[in-house]
Amino acid sequence: MNTDLEEQEDELLALQSIFDSEEFVRDESKSAGEIRVSVELPADFNVVLKEGDSLRQYEISFLPPLLLTFDLPQDYPSSSPPSFTLTCSWLTHPQLHALGVQLTDLYQATRGAVVLFSWVQFLREDALKFLDIHSVLELPSDEHNTELCDQDKDSATLSEPNNIEHTPTSEPTDDQHCDVSDPCEPHLPGSSSQVQENPSTSDGISTDSQGACALDSHQQTQTRDSSPNKHQTSDLSITPSQALMSQILLYNAAQKQKLFTTTLFDCGVCFMSWLGSECVQLFQCGHIFCKPCLGKFCKVQIKEGNVRGVTCPEADCGGSPTPAQVRSLVGEELFSRYDRLLLQSTLDHMADVTYCPRNSCGSAVIVDTSSTAAMCSVCNFAFCVKCKKTYHGAQDCHTMKTEKEDIIPQRGYASLPQSKEGLKAVWDDYSSASKERKRILERRYGRDVMQGTLTMWLSDDWITDNCKHCPHCFCKIQKISGCNVMTCTRCHQLFCWACLTRLEKYGSDHFQSSDCVHYPLDFAYRA
Missing domain, CATH: 3.30.40.10 (Zinc/RING finger domain, C3HC4 (zinc finger))
Structure with a gap:
């Protein structure tokens, strides 16, 4: 007996040195504890959930660990195997039953020797192969869970009390109940009401913090209500299978992040x-x-x-x-x-967004691309999308500009010419004239008009004649030289200068499929 106790103590000390505190927890009051075993997964491992006609499949690297809870009898390892509970959220009862039987067989094959580390190695490296799970784990559907729960409930009423004494030939019974979505924190055997050493109890389950199904090969205890309809009225409105899939994905993400750090x-x-x-x-x-x-x-x-x-x-x-x-x-x-700048940049790249031209506003305005009219929703200013002036109806922006130039002369001064050519002739005369000639023109048209208003009108006309609007953000652009592939300095949109067609890339086939030329004639001469 003393030899058995010494071997138990040596085995538990060895396990404490091999595994960290998250993997192995020992009950210091007796020879008992629990081990969390992370199963090794092959590359490209997938978890699949079928729900009717839909199929959900995710590639994962980590599965929630199996929980091996054990209690060492006094005559272990010489005569009796450990009393254990095997818990897992993503395995079915038949699969847990098969693993439990295999653990018992491993002890029988090495009777008289400590076996806990061998059990852990088997669960970690060979459990999936033993269960014929290779690259895909298919989770049980909710219909399967409901049928299994009903069958277990019926069998529980007819079952005889289970013997809590372990014998080498004993095998786990089939009186298990599965509830994959009812979480409960695992406890050490004998330290909680979850595992009761009461020979009269039957149809027992044990669940871990991931909502696990538990197989106790020696003790079966009913610990909580497990009606199959229990989770149909949950506040989250998700099925048990969906909850299990969510738990697996969250655990996988957490472990990947832990590995990354x-x-x-x-x-x-x-x-x-x-x-x-x-x-x-x-x-x-x-x-x-x-x-x-x-x-x-x-x-x-x-x-x-x-x-x-x-x-x-x-x-x-x-x-x-x-x-x-x-x-x-x-x-x-x-x-x-x-x-803030990202929002601004995003709006700038939207073809149906412009800005209120009022300096005191500048709010973003959604425009109808089929119309040149727009109205700011903040200040209610109606304006033309092309020229950014007060909306002028169906009239052309250039016509509107010249008509607004119904130049009302200052009192006592002559009217300026109404045509653009006439205005330019007056300005050329004024800008190149002698001081005496300038004084004559200023007395005729007014000094303020010659030095301010006239230059402003001519500048607006020059911009109108020499600039075009970007087809994306309507910004005015002047082409100084180069080819007809233009890049808007505001929104970085590529477009053809000749026809204002938007281009996807610089080497576009636009110039091969249209009448536009890539290099203008004057550019070719300069080159």
Whole structure:
């Protein structure tokens, strides 16, 4: 007997040295404890849930651990195997039953030797192969769960009390009940009402914090109500199978993040090695950078107003950090600027958005592309989308400009010519005239008109004659030289200068499929 106790103590001490506190918990009051066993998954492992005609499939790297709760009898390992409970949220009762039988067989094959570590190794490395699960784990549907629960409930009323004494030939009974969505924190055997050493109890279950089904090969205890309709009225309005899938995905994400934070990565900017806890991984492209480098990069772009430049620093990469990542990197003050400028930039790139031309307003206005009229919803100013002046109906913007130039002369002065050519002739005469000639023109038309109003009118006319509107943001653009592929300096839209057609890329086939030419004749001569 003393030899058995010594071997038990040595085995428990060995387990404490091998596993960390999250994996192994010992009950110091007796030879008992629990071990969480993380099953090793092959590459490209998928979890599948079928719900009627729909199929949900997710690739995962981690499954919630199996919980092996054990109690060592006094004559273990020489005569009796450990009394144990095997708990898992994503395995069915038949699968847990098969694993329980296999654990008992492993002890029988090594009778007289400690077996807990061998059990853990089997569950970790060979459990999936033993259950014929290779690359896909199909979760039981809710219909299957309901049928199983009904069958277990019926069998529980006819079952005999289970013997709590373990014998080498004993096998787990089939009086288990499955409830995959009723969470309950696991406890050590004998330390809670979840496992009662009462020979008269039957049809027992044990559930872990992930809503697990439990198989007790030696003790069966009914611990909570498990009506199949219990979860149909939950506040979350999700089925037990959906809840189980959600738990698996959340656990997988948490374990991947835990692995990331403890792994060393080389920053793509400074090329130094950093722990994942000091790094940021961009979700779109997967590139990893240290927080100081990526933070400085984002801060420079935001301070310069180039919010479109807050992207992955990797060359030719289209990824970008999420708003939450930007906030954590640059702080609240710069993030507010980033958020505001990003909204502004987004509006600038929308073809159906312009801005109220009033300096005191400047609000974004959604326009109807089939009309040139727009009205600001903030100040109710109606304006023309093309010329940004007060709306002038169906009249052409240029005609409206000349008609508004029904120049009312100042009192005692002559009227300026109404035509554009006449106005230009007067200005040419004035700008090249002698001082005496200028005084004569100023006495005729008025000094304010010659020095201010006339130049303003001519400037507006020059802009109208020499500039075109960007087909995307309607910004006025002047073409000085070069080919007919233009880039708007405001919204960066590529377009053809000749016909104002939007171009997707510089090497567009627009010039092969239309009458427009890539290089104008005057440009070819200069070249």
